[in-house]
Amino acid sequence: MKTPRASRLAAVITICVSGALGLSACGSGFASPSANESSDAGSGPISVLIASSGDAEATAVKAAVADWSKTSGTEASVNVASDLIQQLSQGFASGKPADVFYLSPDQLSGYASNGSLEPYADSLANKGDFQPSLTRAFTFDGKFYCAPKDSSTLSLVINNDLWQAAGLTDADIPATWDELEATAKKLTSGNTVGLSFSPEVARVAAFFPQAGGSLLSSDGKTATVNSTENVKALTFVKKMLTDGSAKFSSDLGAGWGGEAFGKQLSAMTIEGNWISGALSKDFPSIKYRTVELPAGPKGKGTLQFTNCWGIAADSKNKPAAKALVEQLTGTQTQMTFAKAFGVMPSVISAESEFRKEFPEQEASIAGVEYAQTLPSQPGAADVLKDFNAKLATLQTSDPKAILDAIQAEMTATLSK
Amino acid sequence: MNTLTRSTHSSGTRGSGTRGNHNATGWLFTAPVLIILGLFLVLPVIMAAWVSISDWTGRGSPFAAGTQFVGAKNFEAVISGGGLAERDFGTALRNNLYYVVLVVPLQTIASLFLAVLVNSRVLKGKGFFRTAFYFPSVTSSVAITVLWLFLFSATGAVNKFLSLLGITGPNWFQEPAGIMHLLAQSVGIDSPPPAMESGTFLGVSWWDWLSGPSVAMSAFILMAIFTTSGTFMLLFIAALQNLQGELEEAAMLDGAGVWQRFWYVTLPMLRPTLFTVITLGLIGSWQVFDQIYTGTEGGPAKTTVTPAYLSFSTAFNNQQWGQGAAIAFLLFAIIIVFTVIQRVLLRESDSVPRRKRMNPKPSRGRSLWPR
Incomplete structure (x- = not known):
């Protein structure tokens, strides 16, 4: 009695599983032919997936996309992702990704190497207008994959009231490491520390070029993480942390440098352009100015950040998607975005207008000239994450040991 | 209520x-x-198993051509x-091991203690206390986490x-130092x-293996005990209410004190429930x-990364789908091993195997005496 029942059970399971397989096969079966059909014809609505820094950004992007939709006659919708990377991955796996989406440089290599991304940017009409450093950031295997949507650089943000209260004037704006340390000490009093920034490589690594170092060699093929220059820079950061004139924002109970700055837990912070949007939204009463990061022993240095407008290889309407990106990265739209949520345009043609419109962001623009970008090679994101983890304990660890460990990891990643 | 009737009934129908x-x-x-099970359980498990031994890159179906077997x-x-x-993976294992080693015993003891407390005859307002203790369990874990972030902020x-x-x-939540190191x-x-x-094991030095949970992880451990003890208290209350007052009275007549009655009479009869609670707690x-x-999200300094979270971030954030699935299966194996170990341990210490049959299942409530 047991055997037939067991075999029948097995049969039923087989039927169910094969049925389920069949169903899922049907699912993708429906998707792929229609995808092929329409990518040739180039029709169908466009869906845009973004990760928004706030209402201002979401509203501005939605308005810009709606504008394009009206003039082009192609339906388009904007979705704001709560977890962009997860939603993108899901879309690529199901074969029905969003057509146009935000993409960060560290995610580029992963999606590019599995063929999820359409390398369309080389054929854009305004291809030559993008800042060269941004074009490099989104070039993988010799192909310019996606159009940079904006740009930001790190600068030193100073609280005007605390600055004056400490008896400092314009002449005291730190131009060197020593001055930075001295100023930070003067600004440290009571519950306020002089300088604060997030415990992550995306802030700390700004000190590396100031000492003449970098994370990778200029061709991006060799790791130079534990160079003497970088050791010098990280030792300087550690010194400021241990003598109390600087603190990680996390040690102040803040989520990031901007929050510590807004709550006046720190008088200065190292942040990108996005801080202006955040401050005007959450801490509108704070008066501040941004200046270039102080120069180290080997001159000025900062980090540049950017995202791009990715287009999915599985998009059903790539021509329309490309047309949309062309408009979104156009000089006018980028200026609208700059006014709405404080980013810098990614195109050179908008630079002079931006300088005129936002004289207070002069420092960020100036930084573009000498900025480095963080490594975006396959697997580098993981190494940087480990770097962040190690930076959290910088105060109690040996800077050289941290850099040695990351050097080994980075070398292993690059040689894969 | 009565399984005895139910079982005769069902066997009767089957015969005719x-x-x-x-x-x-x-x-x-x-x-x-x-x-539904096939579509949402069996199929995904098969898919994940295949992904863990293939080079699937995350684009299109894993069963599509082009995905290679990589052993x-x-x-x-x-x-x-x-x-x-x-x-x-070593770091994640270490983090979670300390989490399990602290959470499971503490939540079991806490829930048993609460259950005995609200089950006692002298307590007034039992309903209120039961609700209060159970409340964290019915609240969404996301809401409690946010609450915890505020409570434990600097x-x-x-x-x-x-x-x-x-x-x-x-x-x-920003302190990566392990409490043993501290x-x-x-x-x-x-x-x-x-x-x-x-010396290292799984890439983590022995010194780091012995770090203990980080301060951040300790806050999560406290939270787990806080949220889960209510649920398990409910299981213990159900078991306690099925215990015989007669046995306890008999023990009392024999001169057993409160502690002795709990340790030698109540607790042995709770063993099946204890097994359930520890198993559920472990998993x-x-x-x-x-x-x-x-x-x-795993910080500070990766001291709150757990294998489950690592599996997610490896797959979704790093596009290493095979490794992510492999971690999930390793986690599955770990859970099985731990469950088997604790089953064996709980069984071995049982000197009177027959007593197991006198477990306080609701249906057998009134038939505890030897048949």
């Missing part, structure tokens, strides 16, 4: 009528569930690769309270002995994910 017809009808009625490569990268993947309520006592509280530091051991520094605490995802 043509069996084939009944079987067909049976399959028909179970078909929806079988299909145990993904598993090797995670447990013996010598690289970052192995070290991350200037949060917990640190304010500690400062009243003259203690400077740590910056809980203890070692307080007795003057600042740096690891060289032997413990050089739940090895799978901890949502608190990490909403709370710390």
